[in-house]
Structure formats: C-alpha cells, structure tokens
Amino acid sequence: MVNQRSGAPALSDIPDATVARLPLYQRALIRLRDDKAVTVSSEELAQLTAVNGAKVRKDLSYLGSYGVRGVGYDVEYLLYQISRELGLTQDWRVLIVGAGNLGRALASYAGFATRGFEVVAVLDSDPKLIGQRLPGSETAVASATDLEALVQELRPDMAVIATPVEVAQQICDRLVDCGIAGILNFAPTVLQAPDHVEVREVDLGLELQILAFHEQQRQHEASNPETAEIDLRTSIETVRSAR
C-alpha cells in the first residue's frame, strides 16, 4: 500500500501480522544457532514458534528468497536477514518514564539489553526515587521535570511509559512534542497521539482478563451438559422459572 511509487527498492510492504511474527522467528533462530544447527526447514521453524508451516514460508518470502528447495534455510543467514529487516543490526536508545515496580523491572530486563535496546534514562517525579541507582544500570533515576532536556541530550529513539494512568497522557504529549515517534505504553489507558506516532499498548491486566474469559467458558461448558436434549431441557426450565 505504502510506497508504490517508482522502481525504488520496495520500502516494506510487509504485512503487520508478518512483522509481529519476525521477532518470534528470530528468537527461534538464535536458539537454533546456539544449538549448532546449520539449516532449518519451515516445518521445524513452525513447530518452534507454534505457527503454521505455510505461514512461515509466506512470511519469509516477504523478505526475499533466502531458502533452498529440498534443503531449508541457512540458520545464520536467515537470522541475519531477519535481524536486518527488524533493524536490530543497530542499537536503539530507550527512555523509560516511571520508576515504580514495573519501570524498575523493565529497566533491568535482560530481554531488552540482549536484543539491542539500551536504556539511556529512567525518569520519575517522586523525590524519594530521584537519584536512586538502579541495579544493573549505570544511571540514576532522573527527574521527570527534566524530560525535555534529557530527550534533547540523550536522543532516545523510543520511550516506554510505566507511570500511573493519571499522568500517562500528559507524559505522552510531552514525548511527542520532543519528537519521539515510538511509544510503548504500560499504563492502562489508550493514549491519544498524532498519526505519525506509533503507540503500542501493553496491558498486563487485560491479558489476564482474556484468560479469565476463556476460563469462564470452560466452567460453563463443564456445568452445561454436552448433549442437545439436556441443553434443551435446561433452557425450558430457565424459561419456566423466569415467569
């Protein structure tokens, strides 16, 4: 859709659903490499990522033809191609706003560092937290009042919001005004931002709510007998007792 002008190299017509799976493949390939695997078939990769085999092949075909028929994909080469596509051959600078339990956990989260994300600052507005050193980090918690100056100075590529919900939108606005165009939001609210800014919402409670929904379904199914006859009887009884 985007970028259909000219004969220039097609700047990513990769579907969103595929982009969201590339990190999954990357993770699996890293493990395969660590296990000294040289090649991998689409079916193996599918098994490791719980994705359909045809879908794996389709996804990878968007990046180009990096497989060999009858053989599979070269682990090292495919890993490089995916990492390049995801922009992980460069390091990304991340600013975290909010040094509560979650903010601090994210600041020292190994999964960021190992994937090329450097936490350049952690901000908070609580005087008790400002100045505190974070375990496993060089920098101390900075004051949220300095947000603009710090963005200016440290040039983060993206920001993480881990503040209370009450201030999240205001922090978002300030980040956008500073020119930040990628925001990962953990506050349980949908942030309003201009179109050119990408906001990804992660709501940890929401994930549990979805689990609860399906758990409830299971409970209903267990108490609701499986056969049509009994279901029918139950619904007649329900109608009767409702009168």
Added chain:
Amino acid sequence: MVNQRSGAPALSDIPDATVARLPLYQRALIRLRDDKAVTVSSEELAQLTAVNGAKVRKDLSYLGSYGVRGVGYDVEYLLYQISRELGLTQDWRVLIVGAGNLGRALASYAGFATRGFEVVAVLDSDPKLIGQRLPGSETAVASATDLEALVQELRPDMAVIATPVEVAQQICDRLVDCGIAGILNFAPTVLQAPDHVEVREVDLGLELQILAFHEQQRQHEASNPETAEIDLRTSIETVRSAR
C-alpha cells in the same frame, strides 16, 4: 462455530478479536462512570478506545442489544454486562512462578487487584528469595519445589510464568499436569502445551522490536527522497555501483 447444538443459550460465539477489545471498553466505561456519565454513544466509546465506531457497535451487539436508539448505552448497565461476559463478577486466583524483578512487579501490580485477580502465591527456586515477604502482599515467596502441593492447596484458576527462559517449559509442563488451563507467559519462548490449555505469550522485548522496525522504516523514508524521479535515479546508481 463452537456450540451450535440445540436451542441452549449460545455459549459465546464471540469472535476472538471482539473478546480482546472487551477489556478496553470496560476500562473506558469505568472511567466514564467515575466521571458521572450516565449514557455513552458508540462514537464516544470509539474515541476513548481508538476503535472504529461501527466496530464498537458490532462488538457490543455480540453481547446482546443493550443500547437505545437515539440515546446510546447506559454506562452502568453496559459495564455490568461486559464485566459479566468477561467473568469479572467473580474473583480469580492467580499463581505467579518466578520472583525476579518482573515477577515481583507483577505480584504488586495494582492492575491485577483492581480487576478482580488475587495473587495467591509467588514461587521461586532461589533460596535467597524464598521466605521473603513481598511489599503489599500477605504471603511470602514459596519454594518452586512445592508447586504441585500449592496448586492442590490454593486452587489457582490461572498461572503467570515469569521465570528465566531455561525453566519456563518445564514449569509449564508441571502446571499443566496439575490441571492449570490458563497460563500467561512472560518468558521469551513459545511454550508447547496441549490444546485444552490456553497460553498467552507476552514478550516485552518483542514489542520494542516492532517499534524498532517501524522506526527504521521512518529513517529509511527520511533518507530516501520522496519523489519518483529521485528514487529512480538512486536505484540506477545502486545498480551501477553494484557492478
């Protein structure tokens, strides 16, 4: 698709995409109620949740006809219906495995408690952590060796895995063997589990990777001139220099 037998009350043919948005509507409705709003239109709700208005109406119609034409939806009533559908009129018991930074942050995460999730235990295998009291929690960190006994005793409805990636699959297997059917996994690996078990994967690093992908696109677009002529020139030069 599921549950098309008999005249029994249709046990949720609600599309997955709709289920995933119900908590969003619920959150917005709670805020509207706190702001003393009595009714809300689909367009208002759409604005608050960054969802298309027609989609809001379609989603809500799966729950039944709870709106009034020309007026909108009763905030209190719709909130109740959504909460009921999501199973949030009952409390859910949650077991957390892993008392590292993330596990501890989750254990005291307000977004769990306020939405009816009670953390009944936090487990770890590190002797230094076992027995430690968690801030804002009644219980101390228990030993992961007691997992089976604790599930038996505390009867959690779902479990959260916040362990290192190396032990995540093994913990998952043990949870499944104990009869846990809903698992929220924060370890960066795709867990293998039987079909009747629902596993939701949350990979915090993955979210940043998707942001990085789009950030990279933006950078390419910025350096790649916008006009067809120049794009064409560039690609000719690329071809030349490649020789």
Added chain:
DNA sequence: TAGATTGTTAATCGATTAACAATC
C-alpha cells in the same frame, strides 16, 4: 535420479467498515 522442501497460487476464512433502515 528420487526425495525433500521451498515459494507461490488460489481458495477460504475472519475481521473491518461504510451505509442505512429501524426506532427511540
């Protein structure tokens, strides 16, 4: 060559959305 596995086609499925009749 025979066997294996990719890359792509085409059918299908599920989700999104504009439009509007129904109706408060």
Added chain:
DNA sequence: TAGATTGTTAATCGATTAACAATC
C-alpha cells in the same frame, strides 16, 4: 415530529492455509 443513534447488512479487506509446481 425531527434528530440522533443503534443494530445489521453487505462489501471489502487482510490474513490464513492447503495444495502443488518448481527446483535443489
């Protein structure tokens, strides 16, 4: 009644998937 807004239809879009020709 006039104005507003729901609930639903139907068109469209994007994603998934089986199947298989291409080819190593």
